[in-house]
Amino acid sequence: MATPTVSPPGPDGLSGSLQRNIEVLRRRRETEMASASREEKVAQAITAFTGSMRFVYLHLALYGTWIAVNLGILPIVEPFDPSFVVLAMVASVEAIFLSTFVLISQNRTAAAQDKRADLDLQISLLTEHELTKLTEMVVAIRDHLGITTDVDADIAETMNDVAPEAVLDALSRDETGVDPP
Numbered sequence: 001m002a003t004p005t006v007s008p009p010g011p012d013g014l015s016g017s018l019q020r021n022i023e024v025l026r027r028r029r030e031t032e033m034a035s036a037s038r039e040e041k042v043a044q045a046i047t048a049f050t051g052s053m054r055f056v057y058l059h060l061a062l063y064g065t066w067i068a069v070n071l072g073i074l075p076i077v078e079p080f081d082p083s084f085v086v087l088a089m090v091a092s093v094e095a096i097f098l099s100t101f102v103l104i105s106q107n108r109t110a111a112a113q114d115k116r117a118d119l120d121l122q123i124s125l126l127t128e129h130e131l132t133k134l135t136e137m138v139v140a141i142r143d144h145l146g147i148t149t150d151v152d153a154d155i156a157e158t159m160n161d162v163a164p165e166a167v168l169d170a171l172s173r174d175e176t177g178v179d180p181p
Contacts, residue, residue, distance in 0.1 A: 032112065043104040050098050063087070125164060132161050 068074040070081045135158045
């Protein structure tokens with residue numbers, strides 16, 4: 001029985017330019033990771049560990065044992081923190097450091113996302129420009145052959161390049177209600 005889905009193509013199904021782009025992006029990420037400072041690498045490693053289930057299991061075991069010992073449930077050791085003040089302090093200090101490591105990692109991730117967004121914007125603007133030029137060529141061919149279509153009235157607008165600064169100004173105006181400087 002046929003299904004309504006199609007299996008994704010294997011690696012052989014990718015075009016040469018797509019394979020090249022994938023490889024370039026992979027190498028770029030490796031280069032960015034290699035160029036990270038020691039502090040950034042440590043923060044990333046800590047964040048990766050603290051975001052794992054191993055970290056959760058470790059804390060369940062440590063804090064569970066701490067609580068059980070100090071409640072007298074596990075009489076292997078004499079209770080050393082019966083009011084749990086030390087436990088609260090340890091957990092608070094740990095939370096301060098872990099949140100700092102997470103913020104460091106998020107800042108690095110945000111910077112990488114900004115770079116990718118800039119790349120996406122540049123590619124989109126280049127594509128828009130190329131499509132504008134292609135439209136001009138098609139219109140010239142249409143005019144040369146004397147062909148008319150139902151979309152002729154709309155074509156003129158597509159033959160103008162988009163001015164990104166005008167779009168950004170319009171977006172800023174919509175958000176704030178004030179014209180940008």
